[in-house]
Amino acid sequence: MNRLHTALRGAAALGLAIAAIGVYAQTPPAAVGYVKTVTGEAWVTTAGQRVRAEPGTAVLMGSQLKTLSQASLGVTFQDNTVMSFGPDTVATVDEYLYAPAQGQLQLGASLLKGTLNYVSGVIAKLKPEAVQVKTPTGIIGVRGTQFVAKVEDSQ
């Protein structure tokens, strides 16, 4: 009886796990923002998949954003944070959590080279310490504002 019970429980758990995987596979991970403006050649790379950026291209947690020379790119995030980038820029979206009703707020990005214009959104208003932009030599913290940052290529 006990063994049957255990076996049934195991089967149920396996079934749940398969169902969960099924759901995960069918639902693409949620976009945390969308490309709104592009000039020239820019790319969004997410989980190894590289797509040419155009208005409407989804940006996810972990996405790398890249502009070539003479290019620029603008992205609006779910919490209304706006980031735009000048030419020869590489940036990544490292952390993004936006569930204000649950108090879950986090925005971490990296500017590896190039230029950024940042306008803060709801995350910076509700939880300023949750916003960080990392660069190779220092970390930028934000208290509800607009800023610009430039990282010179180390080469």
Place this chain on the structure above:
Amino acid sequence: MIAFNTPSRRVKPLLPLALAVSFLVGCAGPQSYVALLTSPDGSLGKVVVQGQRGEQLLTRAQQGALLDGSKPPFDVSDEQLQRDFGAAMRARPALPEQFLLYFETGGAELTPESQALLQRIVERAKARPTVDMSVIGHSDTQGAADANEALALTRANAIAGQLRTLGLGNALVAIESHGERNLLVPTPDETAEPRNRRVEVTLR
């Protein structure tokens, strides 16, 4: 560039020149830095830089700091900002716009004023080159929390449906319910409050 093509014995005399050039480039402006700007809404916040070589706090508009934190803050001219960030600033998307729609008590029927606002939202959405929307439903605290969660979702769905019908069928829409958990006007439980019975539509 020329140095790369020069035979190695001629590199040496060029070294002082290279140093002079890098010094001049250095004088043209700070290399890796951040500058605080006034927000589009006119407010001014703060920026903190935690660098490998120090920490700096920026509190004035057009004040800059090196990203390694090594020097005290300095002023950044309009020309410098334009030279370094002109392209990034021109690429800035239109800022998001938010609208609040209010409901009659207990259901998904809009107040007459809010019904009239729907058409305006559609026009503003169509004015954007590309738009994604969030539609978040809220309730007041009258009634059970579960029922309010469901009611707020019904409201959000009703608004998303109307916006689709009015011509936003192709827009990306994220629909959510915050039930009675996110009050615009704080009230005790079991309080009818018209300003809390709302749907927030954000155009991005």
